[in-house]
Amino acid sequence: MPPAPAARAKLLDAFVTILLEQGERAATLDAVAATAGVSKGGLLYHFPTKDALVEGLAEHVEALAAEDVEQMSSAPEGPAAYYIRTSVYADTPLDQAIIATTRLSQTANPRARQALRRIRQGWLDALSVEVTDPAAARAVMLIGDGLYYGAAMSGETSETPPEDVGELLEVVRRITGERD
Structure with a gap:
């Protein structure tokens, strides 16, 4: 394209x-x-129209997220570890587009909500290839979501995961049944 x-x-x-x-x-x-x-x-x-602008943003954020899913799916460490390690707010174009789309979603914009649902489903689908237990895959997503939310709410940006991410990856390994 x-x-x-x-x-x-x-x-x-x-x-x-x-x-x-x-x-x-x-x-x-x-x-x-x-x-x-x-x-x-x-x-x-x-x-x-403004609706066309929202549609453009939704398509843009979905394309950025699809690129992230591709990287996640091909990550040598596996999708779950990739998801956890990258669940930081780094002020990237993807981060900015997600937060902007979330702002639209908070005003009940249906296209913004649809885009966010599609993005989450893409990440969950990528996780589910590795983490076959649906509840465990959702738990991994929630851990990543918590990291992202915590980073975004702190107002600090970082391109590196928090220092305790190793401990969280150990928890993910236990949840997913992965052994060293």
């Missing part, structure tokens, strides 16, 4: 920035165009 036009990417980045910094109410079409440095006509060419 060819890369998105530069203006379209700038508009999505601006939408994410506004959602993160000011919230959904501030993310008007005019504000997105101004933040992106694109004319309103340029914005309307790519996203004729």
Whole structure:
């Protein structure tokens, strides 16, 4: 698939920035165009409505998450360890897009909620290849979710897992029945 036009990417980045910094109410079409440095006509060419902008963000976050699932599925350490080790808020484009989509989901936006459900299902499907017990796979997800939530709520970003991740990976090994 060819890369998105530069203006379209700038508009999505601006939408994410506004959602993160000011919230959904501030993310008007005019504000997105101004933040992106694109004319309103340029914005309307790519996203004729706010719903189209939300759809663009949903497609974008789902594509980023699909790339993460590919990395997770091919990780030498296995999907469960990858998921736990990468469950930090590193302020990556994926992190930013997820938080922005979550902000939309909190206002009951159905497309944002659908995107988040699809992302979680993709991660769960990747985990389930390795962790065949459905309850254990969900437990691994919840451990990762807790790490991510804790990191995001602290306001600190990190590209490395917390120091206690080794202990959590041991718990994951016990949950999944994996032996050293």
